[in-house]
Amino acid sequence: MRHTLSVTVENEPGVLSRVAGLFSGRGFNIESLNVGPTLDPGISVMTITTEGDEQIIEQIVKQLRKLITVIKVVDLTELKSVLREMVLMKINANDANRAEILRTVDIFRCKVVDVSIDEITIEATGNYDKIAAILSLLTRFGVKEISRSGMVAMKRSVQNS
Amino acid sequence: MELTGAQILLECLKREGVEVVFGFPGGAVIDIYNELPNASFKHVLVRHEQGAIHAADGYARASGKVGVCLVTSGPGATNTVTGIATAYMDSIPVVILTGQVPTPLIGNDAFQEVDIVGITRPCTKHNYLVKDVNDLAHVIRQAFFLARSGRPGPVLVDLPKDIMQTRTKFVWPADVNMRSYNPNYKPHAGQIRKVAQLIRESERPIIYAGGGVISSHAHEALTWLAENLHIPVTATLMGLGCFPGDNKRLWLGMLGMHGTYAANMGINNADLVLAIGARFDDRVTGKVSTFAPKATLVHIDIDPTSIQKNVSVHVPIVSDCRLALEALKEELEPSLADYDFEGGHMPWITKVGVWAKEHPLTYKPSATTIKPQYVVEKLHEITKGDAIICTEVGQNQMWAAQFYTFNKPNTFLSSGGLGTMGYGFPAAIGAQFACPDKMVIDIAGDGSIQMNIQELATSVCNNLGVKIVILNNGFLGMVRQWQELFYKKNYCETCMDAQPDFVKLAEAYGATGFRITQVEDVERVLRQALDTPGTVIVDVRVEKEENVYPMVPAGASLTDMLLV
Numbered sequence: 052m053r054h055t056l057s058v059t060v061e062n063e064p065g066v067l068s069r070v071a072g073l074f075s076g077r078g079f080n081i082e083s084l085n086v087g088p089t090l091d092p093g094i095s096v097m098t099i100t101t102e103g104d105e106q107i108i109e110q111i112v113k114q115l116r117k118l119i120t121v122i123k124v125v126d127l128t129e130l131k132s133v134l135r136e137m138v139l140m141k142i143n144a145n146d147a148n149r150a151e152i153l154r155t156v157d158i159f160r161c162k163v164v165d166v167s168i169d170e171i172t173i174e175a176t177g178n179y180d181k182i183a184a185i186l187s188l189l190t191r192f193g194v195k196e197i198s199r200s201g202m203v204a205m206k207r208s209v210q211n212s
Numbered sequence: 213m214e215l216t217g218a219q220i221l222l223e224c225l226k227r228e229g230v231e232v233v234f235g236f237p238g239g240a241v242i243d244i245y246n247e248l249p250n251a252s253f254k255h256v257l258v259r260h261e262q263g264a265i266h267a268a269d270g271y272a273r274a275s276g277k278v279g280v281c282l283v284t285s286g287p288g289a290t291n292t293v294t295g296i297a298t299a300y301m302d303s304i305p306v307v308i309l310t311g312q313v314p315t316p317l318i319g320n321d322a323f324q325e326v327d328i329v330g331i332t333r334p335c336t337k338h339n340y341l342v343k344d345v346n347d348l349a350h351v352i353r354q355a356f357f358l359a360r361s362g363r364p365g366p367v368l369v370d371l372p373k374d375i376m377q378t379r380t381k382f383v384w385p386a387d388v389n390m391r392s393y394n395p396n397y398k399p400h401a402g403q404i405r406k407v408a409q410l411i412r413e414s415e416r417p418i419i420y421a422g423g424g425v426i427s428s429h430a431h432e433a434l435t436w437l438a439e440n441l442h443i444p445v446t447a448t449l450m451g452l453g454c455f456p457g458d459n460k461r462l463w464l465g466m467l468g469m470h471g472t473y474a475a476n477m478g479i480n481n482a483d484l485v486l487a488i489g490a491r492f493d494d495r496v497t498g499k500v501s502t503f504a505p506k507a508t509l510v511h512i513d514i515d516p517t518s519i520q521k522n523v524s525v526h527v528p529i530v531s532d533c534r535l536a537l538e539a540l541k542e543e544l545e546p547s548l549a550d551y552d553f554e555g556g557h558m559p560w561i562t563k564v565g566v567w568a569k570e571h572p573l574t575y576k577p578s579a580t581t582i583k584p585q586y587v588v589e590k591l592h593e594i595t596k597g598d599a600i601i602c603t604e605v606g607q608n609q610m611w612a613a614q615f616y617t618f619n620k621p622n623t624f625l626s627s628g629g630l631g632t633m634g635y636g637f638p639a640a641i642g643a644q645f646a647c648p649d650k651m652v653i654d655i656a657g658d659g660s661i662q663m664n665i666q667e668l669a670t671s672v673c674n675n676l677g678v679k680i681v682i683l684n685n686g687f688l689g690m691v692r693q694w695q696e697l698f699y700k701k702n703y704c705e706t707c708m709d710a711q712p713d714f715v716k717l718a719e720a721y722g723a724t725g726f727r728i729t730q731v732e733d734v735e736r737v738l739r740q741a742l743d744t745p746g747t748v749i750v751d752v753r754v755e756k757e758e759n760v761y762p763m764v765p766a767g768a769s770l771t772d773m774l775l776v
Contacts, residue, residue, distance in 0.1 A: 060392075061392055064341075065329065065330075065333070065341075068330065068333065069333060072333050072334055073334075076334045106520060106524075109520060110517065110520075110521060113516045113517040114517050116516070117515070117516070117517050119337070119338040119358065119390070119392060119393050120338075120392060121392055122391060122392040
């Protein structure tokens, strides 16, 4: 099962390689990884999506906590949370299909961020399912290039509802 | 007053109470060596950096304090990696100080530059690159704190040359405060009550103790529990010495691949296994799915990642082993009046005793060839079990573990997790510095001893009384044993009959050498060797194709033992 982990770390050199090295060294899988600073410049948050059975996820969480530079690990999968990923997609476009592409973009509330004679670059934001749906619909036009941010996530304020 | 980085470093080591540093100089650490005449500690010049790290490790294991080694950048640093990984696998507190090229050159492929922080990331508890001299004191303070606290381990500090030359005001941090590091020492009271109840209800309990019992000084609490609650004890290689080996009623010997019949059968038939400071290593469990099949498993360990890693346990307790065992003692002491632990466990202890009698640790004695096990037994007899025994890795290590009865913690120094050949002799040097009045013996093989033989110079020039007893069979014996048993005797590249004359080698270094070739000479010459002052090598020509038994083939169940 896929899990999304929110990992709060000390913002210092080498912390990313400690985390990445832990995953590769112990044979854990990273599906996506996103790092960014927080309001406290001394602290960064990593959002890691990974897959594994219960025992593997438990080990991943414990091994992450064991790293000296890791302050906190939360498995957001167990909580109500907001997950978002941003994807930039460059799609083949011509006079015949441009309108259809734009309609699809509209339905998914994506944005067109760049246009040329034969390409449209769009920006899509969503959770796993939405991104997967957009990709599957746009593939038929020919996706030339794709760049994904990796998932970012946050626990929802109200947990019991 | 402003001090240079090098002076600050020495001041920090002084405040950490460092007594001895094992090291080897080089360009990047000259500034530190330049200050050494003013140091508060003794510096021991080794002959290879691997010797330095193993010596620091041996010092730490024998003394319970943090071992320290100091090496230069590049090859000096990389030469310590095997020793760092050794200490990491066995949770030994060591601080490794490495030189680094000046900060402006870092990343430029400068002479003797290597990214040692990157290289050692997976085999240190933590590591640091000091880029500002103002960080130096608190980094050193943190390094020692991390090395010795929680689950101990090696911590490396990389020291660029220019940082060692830069002056700043020395400020010793009042304490160490790390928001991201907070090991849990105290056991959960509810879990302790649960374990106490399991012990009260159990008919066939067994204690499976590991190195954590030794590093947390839990041996007394463990002995109290075993003796008063009448629970048989087995230990891992790392746990040897945590319970008196001469307690014939409760001590079962080591478990696992080369464990005793009684220990492995005990685990297999127990209804309650108390795993304390151990980590269910594959050499211990054999086939995991058949490990302790009838038992409720209790696991006490300071490291949460050890729990539920290899084996699923029923009652986990994340805590310091000593505190957990003391809490158990407190919980169970009042029960001694109400429960007949002795009577309740008597049938079990009797059964375990029968296993021990049926298949004791043994070997086929010979009147014509020297059996390696006999040599180890004689060493025990002559030293009255009071020596610190270091080992190399392989058959010598297993025979030492099996046939030298250990009664006290911190007396068996061996590379358990990593299995590092060449560990024993430099570790013995470290142990001798930790315990100058103790007899320190390295039980070696003819293969392993050649991996760090250069440290003879270190031992001789420091007038150390380390005794090296080589169980010389002319083979890389453990690999040969596997080849014999599982690879149709294809002794490919394991015959080491081209070897130095160890007696002459000892003499060349200024040590004393003995050779034993006849069974009847073993005791007399061993006595003579151990009585000889200074560093001594004893080259004992043992049976060439002797095997270590019992043996559980890799991946088999513990009950599938090959016996003598």
